[in-house]
Amino acid sequence: MTGACIYGYGYEQRFSFLFAELQTPDELVYKFYPVAGGVFNFKIRAPNDAHLALTSGPSESDPMLEVFLGGWGNTKSVIRRNRTKPDVVEVETPNILNAGEFRGFWVRWFNGIITVGREGEAAAFMSYEEQTAFPINYVGVCTGWGASGSWMIEDSPAAPTLPTPQGWTAPPPTGSGPGCWVPASGGQVPPEAVPGGMDGEQLYIARARHESALIPGKLVPSHGVAYISWGGAEHPCTEYEVLCAGGGQWVPTSGGNIPPQAMPAGESEDGEPLFVGRVNHAGTITPGKVHPSHGFCYIPYGGQEMAFADYEILVSN
Incomplete structure (x- = not known):
């Protein structure tokens, strides 16, 4: 949609x-x-x-x-x-x-x-x-x-239309999930961006394409990029999408246990749905991707892709 x-x-x-x-x-x-x-x-x-x-x-x-x-x-x-x-x-x-x-x-x-x-x-x-x-x-x-x-x-309420944010000239939002994905670049934070964590500054939920996959990760505004994890490494992306106007909840879970209301936020190169997760690590709260068949939430951190079996997952409320 x-x-x-x-x-x-x-x-x-x-x-x-x-x-x-x-x-x-x-x-x-x-x-x-x-x-x-x-x-x-x-x-x-x-x-x-x-x-x-x-x-x-x-x-x-x-x-x-x-x-x-x-x-x-x-x-x-x-x-x-x-x-x-x-x-x-x-x-x-x-x-x-x-x-x-x-x-x-x-x-x-x-x-x-x-x-x-x-x-x-x-x-x-x-x-x-x-x-x-x-x-x-x-x-x-x-x-x-x-x-x-x-x-x-x-029950599933019909989706309301996203109003155009004042002063925002990016392309229209895309995709589905507990909010809207708004294209952005270079560290831009669209209005109503959903906070996803903290690492000395507010981190936001973002996603970007890499190696034929669409991967949820973190937007670090001061770095001017969104980071995603793939293949054991952290990858910076200057072009990305930011989750906006969402009303989600963070639910603790582990392994491949995906709550029914977790919304797909991306897909692996093999077409498997990926979800938004986050973990507490080294004094940060860092968002990343949940890969159900792997049983892990992967976060981009310190140049690496780090895997955690216990994490929080974003669900719609």
Whole structure:
């Protein structure tokens, strides 16, 4: 989503979720809900065939991506593009749904990468990269093929428009997450920049491209650069993006335990979502990147890339 500030609700074990409950009959007709923040958290109780549609508007229209959970008699799940076969992703998921209990899932999207996972698990079991990314503003849900369903859908307020900061002439904000990413350079700090740490001066949350990756790191205004960590080293970047107008919370965690409301803030060269983390180190509070499959938060510090298993992660509130 471009030009929008994204907000959400807090981490399940620290904050309160707000859920909308609904029933879907056995008729394969989508009910659409506005979404914001690049994530859709839900629980579903159904014997098979829980379907979701990701769209720009509140109806079925191209481009559209569909996620089918527990199809083909609750034996496999797929991602389908524009209602056309063959499916772009297909995985075996025997008994992924249950008619007698709610089971939780999440769908995330960032820079055209769509991932689907189970509640409480950071790793996705389905992933697809849309070559022509489109804004996802609505998610539709339905059941069919002999199944009706009970859903618990986390409320997601529509994203408000970011006002243009007075005196700011940078390009428009980009991306999604608990705020907006505003392009900047040379140590510039855009209005409403989100503080992320301290090292003799205020540090801000930034990200920059390096080696085909988009990597969260720290902006040090007096140095005129943002620093990111990659390949064991700290890399200065004169061109970067700064997280602005965010309303996030810092949640303690460790390893690859990613809270459901952690918003993707970048991606590795392999397409894995990266998140914003920070650690206390050598009298500083330094932001960096969380790489879930590695189980570490990496920070750029003293010319090095330093790894920490215990850290705080930024989640939307």
